[in-house]
Amino acid sequence: MASVVSIKNLTKTYGNGFQALKGVDLEIEEGEILALLGPNGAGKTTLISIVCGLVNPSSGTALVGGHDVVRDFRRTRAMIGLVPQELTTDMFETVWNTVSFSRGVHGKKPNPALIEQILKDLSLWSKKDNMLRELSGGMKRRVLIAKALAHEPQILFLDEPTAGVDVNLRREMWQVVEKLRANGVTIILTTHYIEEAEEIADRVGVINGGKLLLVEEKTALMHKLGRKQLRLELVEPLRAVPSSLALHNLTLSEDGTALIHEYQGDEGQGTIASLLSTLAAEDIHFRDLSTRQSSLEDIFVALVGEKAGEKA
Amino acid sequence: MNFEAIKSIYVFEMARMQRTLLQSVISPVITTSLYFIVFGTAIGSRIQTVEGVSYGSFITPGLIMLTLLTQCIANGSIGIYFPKFTGTIYEILSAPVAMTEILVGYVGAAASKGLIIGLIILATASFFVDISIAHPFMMVVFLVLTAVSFSLFGFIIGIWAKNFEQLNIVPMLVVPPLTFLGGSFYSIDMLPPFWQAVSHLNPVLYLVSGFRWSFYEIADVNPAISLAMVGLFLVICLSVVGWMFRTGYRLRN
Numbered sequence: 001m002a003s004v005v006s007i008k009n010l011t012k013t014y015g016n017g018f019q020a021l022k023g024v025d026l027e028i029e030e031g032e033i034l035a036l037l038g039p040n041g042a043g044k045t046t047l048i049s050i051v052c053g054l055v056n057p058s059s060g061t062a063l064v065g066g067h068d069v070v071r072d073f074r075r076t077r078a079m080i081g082l083v084p085q086e087l088t089t090d091m092f093e094t095v096w097n098t099v100s101f102s103r104g105v106h107g108k109k110p111n112p113a114l115i116e117q118i119l120k121d122l123s124l125w126s127k128k129d130n131m132l133r134e135l136s137g138g139m140k141r142r143v144l145i146a147k148a149l150a151h152e153p154q155i156l157f158l159d160e161p162t163a164g165v166d167v168n169l170r171r172e173m174w175q176v177v178e179k180l181r182a183n184g185v186t187i188i189l190t191t192h193y194i195e196e197a198e199e200i201a202d203r204v205g206v207i208n209g210g211k212l213l214l215v216e217e218k219t220a221l222m223h224k225l226g227r228k229q230l231r232l233e234l235v236e237p238l239r240a241v242p243s244s245l246a247l248h249n250l251t252l253s254e255d256g257t258a259l260i261h262e263y264q265g266d267e268g269q270g271t272i273a274s275l276l277s278t279l280a281a282e283d284i285h286f287r288d289l290s291t292r293q294s295s296l297e298d299i300f301v302a303l304v305g306e307k308a309g310e311k312a
Numbered sequence: 313m314n315f316e317a318i319k320s321i322y323v324f325e326m327a328r329m330q331r332t333l334l335q336s337v338i339s340p341v342i343t344t345s346l347y348f349i350v351f352g353t354a355i356g357s358r359i360q361t362v363e364g365v366s367y368g369s370f371i372t373p374g375l376i377m378l379t380l381l382t383q384c385i386a387n388g389s390i391g392i393y394f395p396k397f398t399g400t401i402y403e404i405l406s407a408p409v410a411m412t413e414i415l416v417g418y419v420g421a422a423a424s425k426g427l428i429i430g431l432i433i434l435a436t437a438s439f440f441v442d443i444s445i446a447h448p449f450m451m452v453v454f455l456v457l458t459a460v461s462f463s464l465f466g467f468i469i470g471i472w473a474k475n476f477e478q479l480n481i482v483p484m485l486v487v488p489p490l491t492f493l494g495g496s497f498y499s500i501d502m503l504p505p506f507w508q509a510v511s512h513l514n515p516v517l518y519l520v521s522g523f524r525w526s527f528y529e530i531a532d533v534n535p536a537i538s539l540a541m542v543g544l545f546l547v548i549c550l551s552v553v554g555w556m557f558r559t560g561y562r563l564r565n
Contacts, residue, residue, distance in 0.1 A: 147403065
């Protein structure tokens, strides 16, 4: 698939000397959902802001649809919709006016039927004549999404879309995202919530300290970096791991009632079978077994922690 | 040119005026009527005429200028400051609009509002005093040039201001003294020579004088100089805005 966003060696140093981006390369494919994970101050918002034209890059290039975001800003910005992190709304405007304004300011002719459809999809239709200050936080978030969709963008940036959003709205939002993806819209979201990335993203990028640590397909990432754990609850407690099992990377739980086997996601098949047959041969019986796969969160913490450790 | 965007910003800004009709139209009209009652009627009944024109008629151009300046600066600055303050500016900055188009939308709307209010005050004045306009074309030129330059000046203040206090400091503290001392209510011929010289340093003097000339053909300074001064002010404001846009001053950095 073709890259719809192509970022090369992008850096940004703010006026106060803070280096928010230290040379980021990133290719975003058309039609995918990419989640950018990273702690606060990692550079996620700066990266998005440069692509959307809110911040001028210090060096490097960002291309959207093959056009430079600085030189060819009319083309690139027309393709992009942005839902900002902060709930920023014109409090004295009505929902209808503010969403219509968004379409106009992107240079598109008015299209009331489309605006109506967007408002209905986001359950905002009944609020269309309300002033924004009368809306709840969740409703304002929907308005920001509606504004970002009003000019029919091909690429949608969602900067922390679900911060402070309740479960219902989150589910509705993901429905909207799914629908957009079905229509071929590329979606880039930043988030703190790893389960969110795990749930909807095709690929995951991890950013920290102004650098992109990795970009991987989500399943591949989980597979590659995900640690698995097999836990065997024993019938008879053991005092130590028997020497015959030493090769199997086993640890004994503190009270001696469980054996724990840790392994990487892709090395499980052969070793578990041989472990179980050795156990049977040693006459060690277990009454229960469970496996646990580390989540994206564990991977993320390990990755960010590792890099932080390197620096120190 | 992204005409849809200019139109959207312009319409959006003009809608704000409709929403705040009381504050943006009715209050300047009331204020000006009070000036007419206090200065025109109470004081004017003792002054009779200034340079052959009745006092009430004499102060009308100055009063229109006073309101025009204040309104254009206020509208021009709040129009861009408010989105900056609430954060909604992200949308305009991430839209496919050039800074010049943003400028035309905001300054155009601010100047239009100022002009509408100026004309309403002119109409109000005609209820109180006799108005004659000797050079209608030049009157419109002065009015439009002043409205555009001071809306632009307001726009600069709006980008520069970091809080509401800074936003208000120029319209509240700088413009009224300049207007009052700029010959709105008197001819500077009435002043002692020293203060006449000082008055010539006041840019508002040139505006009021030129504008009054277009009504009654009486002026404190040559109307050509007045026109040149307004033009100069416009050029200065355009250069400052140009610099702001090139550097992304307080908008994109």
